[in-house]
Amino acid sequence: MAWTEDRVATLSKLWADGLSASQIAKQLGGVTRNAVIGKVHRLGLSGRAKPSRPKPAKVQSAPRPTPKPKPARTTAKSSASTKTKPASTSLPASTEPPLKAKPLKDGSYATILTLTDHMCKFPIGDPTADEFRFCGRVTDPDEPYCTAHSMVAYQPSRRRNSSGKMISIGPAPTSRKRIR
């Protein structure tokens, strides 16, 4: 399974959303959690919830039989500070858009198998549940999400409504399913 643009986009979103690698792997399908983690590292976005760690005192002193006498690895690549995630779209309004999860109304939902190029790939529902689907609305040829969902997807930070109601779209890092 190749890492297409939309899959990488989904991966990035879910990873930034706080989902674990195994959950992302199950959702994407065809990959293991190791693949997800490996890709995440390759993309350069490994530490997401670790802003307070300028000195990664890794205790990698394990006597693993891995000969590595060449420390030519310049660790000066982690330059990302507490910067927010770059949003491709413009900054949304102060209040969240009135757009909620909107699956197809004729009953046919888009799944990971029925997704095509111009279908919105915004995840809806619990990723670990069987009822998990995607938006499926028409999108621009470039963006993985429909116009409305792209704004939601690239929100800089999660906010709660004044009535204590969470934005009920996207995957929620709740519930864990037993596998294996």
Added chain:
DNA sequence: CCCTGATTCGC
């Protein structure tokens, strides 16, 4: 024992 991410290295 279950899970998590991190790293290495053969492909």
Added chain:
DNA sequence: GCGAATCAGG
């Protein structure tokens, strides 16, 4: 670049 194997920690 990819990901299984492995490591290390919670």
